Amino acid sequence: MAGVEQTMWIELLGEVKAQAGDHEIVLGPPRQRAVLAILALRANQTVSRAQLIDGVWGDAAPASVEGSVHTYIHGLRRALSIADDVVLTRSGAGYQLAVGEHELDVSVVESQLSDARELARAGRGSAAADLIGRCLALWRGNPLSGLPGPFAESERVRLSELRYQLVEERAELMLACGRHRELISELCEAVEAAPFREGLRAQLMLALYRSGRRADALTEFEAARRVLADELGLDPGPALTDLHLRILRSEPELDTPTETPARTRSPVPAQLPHEAPDFIGRTEELDQLEQWCSTTRASGKALVISAIDGAGGIGKTTLAVRFARTVLENYPDGQLYLDLRGFDPNRAPLSTSDALGHLLWALGSARRRSEPDALASMYRTLLSDKRVLILLDNAVSTEQVRDLLPGTSNSLVLVTSRNRLSGLVARDGARRLTLGLLTEAEALELLRNTIGGQRVDDEVTYAAELVRLCGYLPLALRVAAEKISGDPDTSLRELVENLHAVQDRLDNLHVDDDEMTSVRSVISWSYTTLDTESARAFRLLGLVRAPRIDVHAAAALIDRPLTETSEILHALSEQHLLEPDANRYGFHDLIKVYAGEMAEIGETAEMRRRASRELMVWYLHAMRAALLRLIKDYPLPALRIPPSAHSLPEFETRESALTWYEYETKNIVALIEHAAELGEHELVWQLAWCTYNSFYSTGLMSEWIQLLTIALASTEKLPNPGARARILMFLGIGNSRLGRNDLAVAHLKRGLAAVREIDNSHLHSSMLANLASTLREMKRYEEGIAYALEAVELTTHESSHYQKAGCIDSLCELYVESGRPEQALPYAEIGLRAARACDAVLLEANMMVNVAHAYRDMGDSSKAMHEYEATLELCRRLGDRYHEALALLGTAELHRRANRYPPARKFALLALDIFVELDGEEADVARELLSSLDAEAAS
Template sequence: MVVSPPRPGSGGRADIIAPHLANRSGGRHHGRARRTSPPSGCVRIERIRAWRRVNGMSGTGRKLWIALLGEVQARAGGRELALGAPRQRAVLAMLAIRAGQTVARAELIDGVWGDSAPASVEGSVHTYIHGLRRALSAAGGDVLVRTGAGYRLVLAPGEVDLAVAESRVEEARRVAASGDRSAAADLLAECLALWRGSPLGELPGPFAAAERRRLTEWRFQLVEERADLMLEAGRHREVIPDLGEAVQAEPFRERLRAQLMLALYRSGQRSEALAEFDAARRRFTGELGLDPGAELAELHRRMLRSDPGLDPAAAPRPGVPAPIPAQLPHAVSDFVGRVKELEQLCTWHTAAGGRPPVIFAIEGAGGIGKTSLAVRFARRLADSFPDGQLYLDLRGYDPKRPPLSTAEALGQLLWSLGCTRHHPDPDAQKATYRALLSDKRVLILLDNAVSPQQVRELLPGTSDSLLLVTSRNRLTGLGARDGAHRLSLGLLTEAEALDLLRRVVGGPRVDAEPQEAAELARLCGHLPLALRIAAEKASSGPESSLRELVRNLTAEQDRLDALHIDDDEMSSVRTVFSWSYTSLPGPVARTFRYLGLLNTTNIGVPAAAALLDRPVRETEEMLNTLCDRHLLDGAADHRFRFHDLVRLHAGELAIREEGPEERAAAIHRLLTWYVYSVRSAFLCAIPNYPLFPAGVPEPRRGWQKFDTRESAYAWYEAEAPNIAALTRRAAELGEYEIAWQLPWYMHDHYYSTGQLTEWLELLGIGLSAAEKLEDPEPQARVLNGLGIAHSRIGRNDVAVRHLQRGIDIARKRGHSGQLLRLLTNLASTLREMKNYEQGIAHAQEAWLLAVDIGGHYEISGTLDTLCELYVESKRPAQALECGAVGLEAARAGQIGLIEANLLVNVAHAHRDLGDVTTAAREYEKALKLCTKLRDRYHEALALLGLAELQRRKSRYPESREQAQRALDILVSLDGEEAETAREFLSALDAETGFGPDDRAP
C-alpha cells in the first residue's frame, strides 16, 4: 500500500518510535544475488552513505543543512550553528517546514506560544527572528527574509531533511510503479535513515506538537510501506528485525503485526508467526478489552490451515481465495440524527436491489458529517456484502498532498482485494480491478472525492457491488452520466444539535442550562464538527458551566480559536475549512476572501460583482463554483449565503491575504452600488420624486435597475437586512454620505412593513453621520424620517421635537420642498395627538407650498394628510374633496403608499356619510393595492374598515374574522392601531354576547 505523509493530527498513536529503528533499516542482506552486482545490502549501505554526504549530513557537501527529524539542528560549512533557546528553535522549525512560504507573525505566535502568549510576545518574535538571522548568516545570502505579511525562509529543496525525505519517498514510489519493488524498498530505507529520534525534539508549542505527531505517524507508515515492498520482493527474512522493533514500539498497530507474521511465516518460522498472533490477542484483550481485528484474525486462520495463498507469490493463484477485506472505519459512538437521510439511502438501496452497481454520493460542506453518515450506513449494510468492504480516502482536500491519482487509487484497491502484482498500465489496472469484482458483492466507500472523473475511474463495472462516495463538491456529473443517487447533507436541526450535546456533555448538564445549550448550538451553527469540539471542551471540564463556553464563543473574532482542539489540528474547524479553500482556483479563492469582508446576511450576483469589480456573468460562475464546493449556499432567488463559521474563516483569510487598501476599496465599491441601487428602487416606487445628488461617484459597473414597483418592493424586502448591516459598516468606516442615505431611501419598505424599531436604530445612525457633514440639509431629511417613525409607534412628543428641529433647518436653508414634507408630517403627528386645528393649519401651509412646486408627490402627500385630518375631525365631505384630487395625483405619480392611505381615508369618509357600498369598494381597492405593494400596514387598516362595515350589517362572524386578521398584522408590526383593533373586538363581543373565552383559538 502506498502511503503519503498524513496531515497534522490525522490520527495514529503519538508514541515515538524507537530512535534506532530506521538506522537499522539499511544494513541487512537480501539473502540472494542480483545479476553481477554486489550483495544488495552493501549497495544500499554505500548509497545511504553517499546520499548523506551529498546532502550535507556528514558535515561536508552543501553549505546549509537544517535537520528536523530529531533534535532541531542546523549546519553550515560543516559547522553546527547555535540556534538559541527552545522557542527560537521552534520558530525556525515552523519556518523550515513551510520553507519558501510566508509565515505571518500572528501564525508564528499561535504556533509557538498558543494561548499562553504573553503581552510582550511581539517583542519576543522580533528577538528570535533577529537571533536566527544572525545564526543563519553563516550560510551566506538572505536565508531569512522579511515580507510585508511576515517572514520566509529561503531554502533549496535539498537543505532540509524533511524536504529531502519527501522527495526520496516520491522517487521510491516512481521506482515501485515501474515494477522494481526491491529498489523502491532501498530508497525508502534511505529516507528512514534520516530520522534521528523524535521529530522536532522536545520543542514547545502547538505547531511543534502537531508536527511531531504527524511526522511520527508518517514514519510508521513508511515502515509499513517499505515492509510491503520487501515482502513483495521476496525479502521477507531481511525485514523481520525491523518489523519486530516497530511492533515493540507500536504493539497495537495491527498492520505492522500482520506484516511481521507474514514475514515470519514465509521465512519458515510458522510457530513464531502464530506466537505473534497469540501475543497480540493477549495484549489486546488484557489492555483494550478487544479481540484483534478482522485482518489479523483472517491471516491467523489462513496460517493455521497452511493456505497456499500465503506463499510468496506475486498474485493470488486461481482457486485460492483472497482475504476478505473489512476496512470500514469505526462508527462514531454518539452519532445522532440523520434519520431521514439514512432512510433515504436505505430506500435507494432496496429499490436498486443491488444490481447493477449502485452509486450513492453524499455531498456537503466540511465538518457537516458526511463520513460519519457514510460509515454508519455502510456498517448497517455490511452483512449484505459478504465479499468485503473497502475504504479509501481519495485525498480530495488535503492541503499538503494532491488527490490520489487513478493509478494510486487502483493500486490500493487492488492490494486490498489480494492482488499484489503491479500493473504499470492504468488500463490494465482497471481491467484487473473490474474482473476481481465482477462476481462479488463488495461495498466500496470512497471518501473525500474531488470530482466525478476521479470516482468514474474507480467504478466496478458489471458487479453487484455498492459504491458509496463522499465529497465536498457537487458530483453532478456522476448523477447525470453514471446514474448516481446524490444526497446533499445539511446542518443538524436544533433538536439534533442538543441531542449531540447531551450525548457528549451529559444530559443533566445540558438540561440544567437549557438556554445556554441552545445558544451554544446556535453559535456552532448546528455544524456537527463544531458541536463536537464545543462538547469536548465542555466535557473535559465538568466543573465549568456551559455559560462560560458560550461566553468564549460569543466574540466572533475568537470563535474559530475556541473551536479548536489543541492536540488534534485535524479536528480544528478552521483547518477543515482550509482544506476546501486551498483547493480553489485563484480567482475563486479571491472571491471567497472578498465575500468574507461582508457583514451582510446574503448577497446577490450584481452586488457581488460590484464587490469584486468583475463582470456579472463571471461573478456568477465563481459563486456557483463556491456553491459546488459547499463553501457557499445558493438559493432559487440567486442569492448566496455563508454559514456563519465559514464566513468567519473567509474574513480571517481576507485580513491575512488582502491589504487594507484593497479591502477598503472593495467595501467602498459595494456601498456605492447599494446607494445607487436603493435610489433606483426609491425612484421606481415614487417616479417623480425630486432626488438630490448622491454625493459619491457612480459605480463603474452600474447598479440595480427596476421595471415595476413590485420588483422594487421585492428588492427592498430581500435587501433590507443587508442594507441595515451596511449602514452600520458605512458609519464605522466614515462613509457618512452613504450611512445617512441608505436608511433614508428605505422609507417605503419600513413604513409599509412596520419594522419601525430597526428603522429608528438605522435613522439614528444616519443622523449621527449627517451631523458630521458640512451641509445641514441631510439632517433635515433624516429628522423627517425620525419624526415619521416615532409617530408611527406612538411617541408623538418625540416625533414633534424631531420634526420641528427639521423645520428650523429647512426654513433657514429656504428649501421649500423639504419644508413641505416636514410640515405635512408634523400635521399628521398632531392629528395623532387629536390636535386637529393646529394640524390642519400646518397641512394647509404645506398644501400651498405643494401648489407652488407642482409635483405629484408633494400634492398627493399634503392632500392625503388633509384628508385624514378631515376624516378624524368629522368633516367627511371636505375629506372626499381632498381625497379625490389626492388620488388623482398619487396615481399620476405612481406613488403606491400614498394611494393606499388615501383609499382607506376616502373609504372612511364614505362610511361616515352613510354610503356603505362605496366605502366597501374603496376598502377592497386598498386591499388589492396592498397585496401588490406588500404593504401590510394599510392592509390592516382596510381590514378594520371592512370589519366595521360587516358589523353594521350584523355579519358578526365575518366582522370578527377581518378584525382578528387586522389585529394579527398590527401586533406583528408593533403598530399603535393594535389597541384600536382590540377595542373593536371587545365591543363586538359585548354586542354579540360572546366573551373572550368563547372565541375560536
C-alpha cells in the first residue's frame, strides 16, 4: 500500500499472488499456493501439518501426503527467499508465516474496516464510506481463485460474504449522507450477482426512489418477489416488504437521508437452558472462546462458529451455556437452542429437515416447504441481517450441522459434540475447542463447594483419591459430591474405600466406552445406597424414552401415590441422579444409560413392559382430557383401553391445557416409537391421533408424517378399519399442507374406502370433508363439492356440533370459491350455530369470512360490510390474526368493486402486513390486489 514500506505483499482476494518489492514471486502449483493461503490466513500462528493436510486434501489425502507437505513447504520457502528476511519458519509441530499487518490484502481490509467503523461512530459517515470503498477495490475476482481443498472452499465463501457485507455497509453510509445517485450503478451490479440478498435490493430500491425513479424502485421489488418465489418458494422478508409499502405510499420520511428502511420486528427467541449453579474452572476455555468472538467481531467477519468436543459428561453443554450467557448482549435478536440428540440412547438423531423445522418455528416462520434445500434457504434468509446466538447441542456429525449454519449473518454458533467435527473446521471455518477433564485443583474446588472446604482440607489425601476415582469427570464429580454432602458423619477415607469396592463389583458391566467407566462407578455407588422404592423408581425411569416427565406421569410409571412420587423424584434430584427443570425431571444421557442397565438387571421383562405400558396409558388419557378442555364436543375416537388408576393433570384454564398439551407432544413422539417396538398397536395409533392439534399448529409436517407412518403400520396389524382410516386421514392432511396434493388425495381415498367398511358417520363425514378441501386447493371444484355435500348429508340431528361445523365449513368454502355464493348462505347459518355451540372459534371465524364473501359476490355490499366488521371484531377479541387478515382483504375487495380506491388500498395494506408477518401464502393475493388498484386508479 502507498506510503508503507513493504518487503512483501500477498494477495488472496482473487488469484493468489505475491511480490517482494517490484518482483512478482512464482508461487508454484495450485496445492502449493493452497498451503500458502492457509499459512497467510493464519499469519503469525503455528499451523500444524495435520491442519495443512485437512485444509488442502480433506478426506482424500493420499498415503504420501506427509512428503507432499514437506515438498510444498520447501518450495514456498525457496520462492519467498527473495524477500529481505526469511518469512516462513518451522515452529514446534508445524509452520509459521510471518506477515505484517500491511503485507496481506485480507489483513488490510480487516484493519481499514475497523477504522471505517470508528469514523462512522464519530459521525464521519462519508469518509467511512470512502474508506470501505478502498477496501472493496482490493477484490480482484473470486477469492483464492483456482485453489483446491476444503479450506479454500470455506474461505472463498467467507470472503465473498464479507465483500457483500462491505457493499451493504458502504451503501447504508452513503444513503445516510445523501450520496444515493452514486450508488445506483454498483448496487445494480451487486443485486444482479446476488439476487437473493434482500438487504442489497432494499438499498437499491431506496436509492432509486430518492433519485426520482419510483417506478424503477417498484419494479425492483417485483423482480425480487419473482426470483424468491421461483427459486426458493419464499415471499420477500418483512424489511423489503415494508419498504415496498412505504414507497407505494410515497411516505415523506423516505426522502430524509438519515432515514433507513424500517424493519418489522420478528419474534425474539430466548431458548437457552438454565446455567449450572456449581460451574467450576474452565477459565482458559472461556477466555479462548471470548478471544475468538472478539477477534471476529472486530475484523468484520460475518459468522463465528465454535465447535466444542469432548467425552460425555465432560461439561460441554455446561461450558457452552455459561459462555453463551456471558455474551448475550452482543446478540440482541435472540438465542436459539436445539438438542440434536446425537447421542441419545433411546431416540434417533434429529434429521436436518426436522432440525430446521424446529429452528424456523422458533424464528416465527410458518414453513410451507419440506425440501431440505428450501428450508435451509428460508433459515438463512431469516437470519441474514440478524445477530443471533445459536447453540446446537449434541451434534452427531458435520453433515447434521452444516445446513443449520446461517449464511450472511452476524451470529454466533456454538456446536457441542462427542465427535471431532473436522469438517466444520476444514470447510466452514469453525474454531475447535476440545474439552478435557477438570484439573485436580478444579475437581477439589467442586468438592469444596459441595461438602465444605474444611472437610476437604482435613482429609486432602483422600479427597485427591476420590476425585481421581471419579476420573476428574464433572458429571461423576457432581454425583459423588452430592452423595458425600448427604452423609456428613462418614469420613472421606471410608467413602474412598467403599468406592474402590464398588468399582471391583462393576468389572462385569464394563464395556468399551471410556466415558462411562468413572460415571458407572460413581452412579453405582449412589444407586446401591438408595432405599428400595427410590432404587426401583430410578430403574423404571431408565425405561422412559421421553426427554422429561412430570410427577403425574412418573407416579403412573412407578405405580405410587403422587405425594410419595414427588418425594422420590426430589430425593433423586438432590443426589444429581435426576435433573429438575421447572416441574419436570430428566436424566443426563449417561445416567440414563446406567438406569436402563439397572432396569434390565433388576426388573423382569414383564415388569418392564407393564410399567412402560402404564405410562403410555396414562399419557393417552391425559392427552384426551387436554383435548376436551381445549374444544368442547371434541370427537374423540372410541377407546378400548381402561383408564389409568393414577390422577391426571388438572387444567384450570384453557391456556394451561394448551401449554401442557404442546409440551407433552414431544414426549408422545418418543412413547409412540417405544409402543410400536413393544407391539402395543392400539396405543400407537391412539397416541398418534392425539398429536394432530400440536403438529398442525406448529407446521412440523415432516415429523408428523414420520410419526403417522409408524401409526399406520400399527393399524394394519389391527382388525379395526376405523383406526386405519383416521391415520390415513391425517396423512392426507399432512401431505396436503406440504403441497403434495396428489399423495394427499391417494391417502384420503384409501381412508374413505376403509371407513365405508364400518358404521361411523362422523369419521365418514370428516374424511369426505378433508378430501373436499384438498380438491378445492387443487381447484377441482366439482369433485370437491360432491364430496362435501355427501359429508353434510351424513350429519344428523344427533351428530356432534363439531362434526356439523367442520363439514359445512368445507362446503361453504367450495361454493364461495367456485362462484356460487347464494348456495353457501343457507349452509353457513347452520354451520355457524354448530361452531358456536362447541366453541370451535376457528371454524366460526372461517365461516363468518365466507358469509361476508358470499354477500359481497352477490352484490349486497351493505350485508357484506356488516359481516366483515363482525368478523374483524371477533378475530381481534380472539387474537386470530389469520382470519382477521382474510376479512381485511375481503373488505378491500368490496371497496375496490365500488371504486373506493383509498379505503381499498388501506385495508389491502393492513391485510398484507398481517400475511407477511404470518408468512401466509395469501400475501401474494394481497399484492395482486394492490397492483390492480394502482392500475385501475391510474386509468
